[in-house]
Amino acid sequence: MSDLQWKKLEILGAGSYGTVYLGILVDEQIRFHSFIAVKSSIPKLAFSLKKEEQIFKSVWEGESGGCQEIIQCFGSETTVEHGRCFYNLFLEYAPHGSLADLIHKKPLPETEVSVYARMIVKGLSHIHRKGIVHCDLKPENILVFPSLDKEIANYQLKIADFGLSKTKEEEVNVELWKSKPRGTPSYLSPEAFSGHIDAPMDIWALGCIVIEMLTGLPAWGESPLLIEELRYLVEHHELSPKKPQEIGFFCHDFLEKCFMKDPSKRWTADRLLDHPFLYITLFHSYYLATWL
Missing domain, CATH: 1.10.510.10 (Transferase(Phosphotransferase) domain 1)
Known part of the structure; x- marks a missing residue:
């Protein structure tokens, strides 16, 4: 889980699992960039996002550390919006697209x-x-x-x-x-x-x-x-x-x-x-x- 303070902004894209949003970090003391990408899904469709988070943990752990050719994951968080539950995965935001x-x-x-x-x-x-x-x-x-x-x-x-x-x-x-x-x-x-x-x-x-x-x-x-x-x-x-x-x-x-x-x-x-x-x-x- 993540303790990031963030706000959801515009939609960047969508997939079978859910929606990708542009997010912004509220805490200016955080060491990461101000903008993040947020993959958001309802829990019953969040299997691939949860799997992806575990893979990121595996990629970035160990003596070798991470790799600058792999995007970073900043954790996840479950939120409730308008009475609905969402699983959110926080990732590096790519300002130049794909x-x-x-x-x-x-x-x-x-x-x-x-x-x-x-x-x-x-x-x-x-x-x-x-x-x-x-x-x-x-x-x-x-x-x-x-x-x-x-x-x-x-x-x-x-x-x-x-x-x-x-x-x-x-x-x-x-x-x-x-x-x-x-x-x-x-x-x-x-x-x-x-x-x-x-x-x-x-x-x-x-x-x-x-x-x-x-x-x-x-x-x-x-x-x-x-x-x-x-x-x-x-x-x-x-x-x-x-x-x-x-x-x-x-x-x-x-x-x-x-x-x-x-x-x-x-x-x-x-x-x-x-x-x-x-x-x-x-x-x-x-x-x-x-x-x-």
Whole structure:
């Protein structure tokens, strides 16, 4: 539970669980930013929010501490409004919206994509070490914050929305996950369609996001595909999203590593952290020398 003093402002969005509000902290002595995002739901629909709070606790606990590529959770509180009970989850407010908003303005240059991909991989590395699989990694679930270093990037990206995530304690249910794959269809990996949910599926989704950042369009094309169409392409034809033509060697190779059909051969987040594509604007000479 939280002891934050706050007020609810405007609606930012809504989902199957409830509504996201912009909130403001009343206590000016608090060490967090003045604005917060508040996910609010009636108790009977609050399961995913409560699960998300537990995941945030897991992400931020331990000797390694937190991760600046994962949004912070400030706790939760149950309130009564107009005679109705609500469960409220307090999160960092992203003043620049989501990565989807950024991409839809215009495609991003490869050098910028490299920096943002590195941020996402760092976040994935952190949660995967904790035994957490995001399961719904997509631009809408990556939030955009002011840059921590303007010389490196225009913005700071942080992974959010862990409502569908799988924890290491969760019981495996292959048949259920096969009949109803977890996540957004156009970002699902081949094994996810077969009911196998593990860290490699987040890496496949990462590859889709990199293509989307480069082109401004979804990895599988502008026209949305039905889940059965995607299942047919990925499972039976062993296809992966088409890579943009005008990309550099290291970007192409990075995508190859993300789209390995066999999840056991697909590169892990920890291994991708050493890939030279993530460093084409940083330590250029050093990383290329160690790679070649």
